[in-house]
Amino acid sequence: MTLFQKYISDYKSILKLGLPILIGQLGMIVVGFADNIMLGRYSTEALASASFVNNMFNVAVFACMGFTYGLTPIVATLFTRGQYREIGSNVRVGLIVNILFALAVTLLMSMIYFNVERMGQPEELIPLIKPYFLIYLSGLIPVTVFSVFSQWSYGIKNTRMPMWIILAGNLLNIIGNYMLIYGHFSMPELGLVGAGISTLFSRLFCMVVICTIFFMKNSYRPYSDGFCHDRVTRGLIGKINRTSWPVSMQMTMESGSFTFAAVVAGWLGAIELASFQVTVIVGTLGFCIYYSIGAAVSVLVANEAGKSDKKAMRRVGFAGYHVILACAVCSSTLFLLLGETLVNIFTEDIRVITTTVGILGPLVLYQLADATQINFANALRGTSKVMPMLWIAFVSYIILGAPATYLLAIPAGLGMFGVILSFSVSLFVAAAGFLFFFMRATSQHNNAISS
Numbered sequence: 001m002t003l004f005q006k007y008i009s010d011y012k013s014i015l016k017l018g019l020p021i022l023i024g025q026l027g028m029i030v031v032g033f034a035d036n037i038m039l040g041r042y043s044t045e046a047l048a049s050a051s052f053v054n055n056m057f058n059v060a061v062f063a064c065m066g067f068t069y070g071l072t073p074i075v076a077t078l079f080t081r082g083q084y085r086e087i088g089s090n091v092r093v094g095l096i097v098n099i100l101f102a103l104a105v106t107l108l109m110s111m112i113y114f115n116v117e118r119m120g121q122p123e124e125l126i127p128l129i130k131p132y133f134l135i136y137l138s139g140l141i142p143v144t145v146f147s148v149f150s151q152w153s154y155g156i157k158n159t160r161m162p163m164w165i166i167l168a169g170n171l172l173n174i175i176g177n178y179m180l181i182y183g184h185f186s187m188p189e190l191g192l193v194g195a196g197i198s199t200l201f202s203r204l205f206c207m208v209v210i211c212t213i214f215f216m217k218n219s220y221r222p223y224s225d226g227f228c229h230d231r232v233t234r235g236l237i238g239k240i241n242r243t244s245w246p247v248s249m250q251m252t253m254e255s256g257s258f259t260f261a262a263v264v265a266g267w268l269g270a271i272e273l274a275s276f277q278v279t280v281i282v283g284t285l286g287f288c289i290y291y292s293i294g295a296a297v298s299v300l301v302a303n304e305a306g307k308s309d310k311k312a313m314r315r316v317g318f319a320g321y322h323v324i325l326a327c328a329v330c331s332s333t334l335f336l337l338l339g340e341t342l343v344n345i346f347t348e349d350i351r352v353i354t355t356t357v358g359i360l361g362p363l364v365l366y367q368l369a370d371a372t373q374i375n376f377a378n379a380l381r382g383t384s385k386v387m388p389m390l391w392i393a394f395v396s397y398i399i400l401g402a403p404a405t406y407l408l409a410i411p412a413g414l415g416m417f418g419v420i421l422s423f424s425v426s427l428f429v430a431a432a433g434f435l436f437f438f439m440r441a442t443s444q445h446n447n448a449i450s451s
Contacts, residue, residue, distance in 0.1 A: 003315075007234060010300070010319035016312030018296035018323075022157040023287035024093050024166035031170045031202075035195055036281050038181050040274070040347040046192045047347065048270045049128035052121055055262030057136050058255040060109050064140055066251030068094070068147040070244025072295075073302035073384045075155025080306030088226020091152045091214075093236040095145065097244065100145040109137055119187045121266045122273075128192050135196030142203040149210040152223070154299055165209050173202035228229055246386040250377065250393040257397040258424055261419050262407045268409065275355040278346045282339070288333035290371045292376035293324045301382025314442040316377035321372070327373035332364045339363075355416055362421040369427035376434035383441040392433035401426030 040047040071094040076085045113133050117126055150162040179187040180194025190197065215224050258280070265276035297320035304312040335342075339360040345352055380386060404425040408418030 007319050007322075008377055010316050011323060013300055013322055014293060014296045014316075015160050016296075017154075017157060017299060018292045019380055020163040021154070021295050022289060024163040024293035025292050026280075027163075027170040030384060031173050033201075034174045034177055036277060036346050038177050039192060039195060040278070040349075040352075042181055044270065044274055044347065044349050044352065045125060045128060047277060047352075048122070048274040049125045049132060049192055050195065051273050051280075052125065052262060052266060053129055053132050053136055053211065054258045054277070055280070056112065056133070056334045057090070057109070059252055059259045060105050061141060061143060062255035063105055063248050063252040064144045065147045066248035067101045067244045068098050068144065068151050069247045069251075069298075069381060070094075070228045070240055070242075070386070071148065071299075072151045072155050072298055073305070073382050074239065074243060075152055076157075076302035076382070077306040079156050082346045084222035085226035085230065087149055087152065087156070088223040088228075089230035090236060090240065091223065092227040092230070093232055094151075094240050094244075095148045095238055096232065097237060098144050098148050101142065101244075101248070102140050106137060106140050109140070113137065119262075119263060122270045125270065132192050132196045135194045135200055136196040139200045139203045142200075142207040146203070146207045146210055149214055149316065152214070153210075154295060156223075157299065159296070161213065162210065162373050162424075168209070169202040169206040172205055173198050176201055242386055243381075243386055246389040247381055249390040250386075253393040253397040254426075254430070257401040257405070258423075261400045263424070264405055264419055265411050265416065268415055269418075271349070271351045272357060274347065274349070274352045275359070275416055276419065278352065278356045279340050279359055279363060279416075281346070282335065282342050285334065286328065286367050287370060287374075289327045290324050290374040291333060293320055293327060294374040296320070297375060298378040298382040301379050302384070305383055310444060313379075313383065314439070317376065317382075317438055317442070320379065322376045323373045324375045325368075328367045332367045335360055335364050335367075359416050359420045362417060362424065365421070366424040366427055368429050369424050372431035373427050373434055376431065376438045380438045380441060383438070385437070385441040388433070392430055392437070396426045396430035396433065400429055 031201075036047060036050070039050050071090065074090050075087050078090065085349055114129070115127055116133065121129065146162075146165075153159065153162050176198025177195050180184050180190045181199055183189030183194075187196075203248055214220055214227075262273065262276055262280075266273045297317060300316045300320075303314050304310075304316060340353075340357050343356045343360075347353060375390065380389065388428075401422065404422040408414050408422050409416070410418075414421065
């Protein structure tokens with residue numbers, strides 16, 4: 001088989017695995033759009049409050065989800081070797097470790113809740129922010145449990161099952177929003193609180209369904225047997241921690257830089273905060289596409305790592321990059337051509353519309369950087385050599401990204417344009433770091449591949 005034919009085969013494998021993840025992610029985008037459209041048309045205050053809480057919880061959710069991602073390359077490598085019972089053992093340990101981690105994150109977010117008034121947000125938003133914050137907090141454990149079993153499913157190359165569960169949960173979420181935000185079908189009109197309750201219910205639904213499938217479906221019996229009967233050992237706990245912590249901290253610091261940007265937007269005013277929320281939701285169109293391709297790349301790189309084939313690992317990583325670049329071009333073109341139309345869907349407030357349309361340029365600019373860093377972060381995750389992700393994320397998002405956001409937005413006087421422009425600074429640096437260490441991990445001169 002020629003190199004060209006191998007790449008074509010890799011493209012097909014990536015799309016086959018990534019497409020169901022993408023469909024699930026697009027379903028989540030639809031929910032995000034529906035949430036923000038309904039809230040934006042309910043009131044600008046509700047939209048701004050949702051922006052603050054959602055962006056605060058992006059750090060917590062990405063931290064919890066990122067911790068579960070350490071399980072994926074372990075499962076994918078064992079799956080390649082046919083060690084199905086061992087996969088169940090790892091899922092059990094992964095679930096225990098991830099629930100403990102999620103409880104710690106819940107405690108930290110609870111401390112933030114008691115200090116919301118000190119974070120410089122508009123005073124009129126605090127009565128809306130606090131109850132929505134508590135409801136969102138209740139959903140961290142369900143998100144974590146669902147994500148653990150989703151990573152197991154991705155690792156065994158079954159990306160369709162989580163997709164269908166997510167789509168069903170999303171449908172319930174949208175229906176719940178319509179009923180509870182506005183008070184339709186004899187339900188109480190709860191506004192932002194109604195949106196929170198609907199989201200919590202959909203997350204509980206997804207968790208219950210995927211757990212039921214794992215334990216009750218006959219074809220998954222080898223996994224559930226390993227889960228129920230094998231012992232928890234320090235070796236398994238250590239292995240999962242080694243692959244989980246760096247990924248989680250990388251995603252925490254990345255999402256943290258976006259959360260800090262939301263805080264800076266709040267310092268600028270309620271209109272800017274609402275504009276930031278619309279921009280983030282529109283930008284999610286690109287992110288979810290890149291994430292879906294990246295997740296497939298991680299699984300396929302891990303499959304090749306199970307065969308100790310570094311040449312194939314590198315080829316898969318770059319095949320993913322070809323696909324993800326094409327997606328970035330499509331996303332950027334969509335934002336350029338239809339950006340103003342998309343913004344008008346979310347709000348009728350001319351001040352929010354004008355502010356958001358003015359920052360579509362830097363939104364397009366960071367698509368290339370975001371696509372690159374997602375691809376090679378996931379490719380590096382597939383190698384299980386993830387420790388460099390810690391300091392790459394720290395330098396990119398904390399040392400460079402957060403100060404750039406503040407300096408460009410306030411001292412430089414660029415306002416929201418500077419906030420969105422600063423994302424390109426951290427994302428380009430992170431992309432370069434992940435690429436370098438992926439190349440190093442797959443070098444023929446580096447013979448150690450994590451098992």
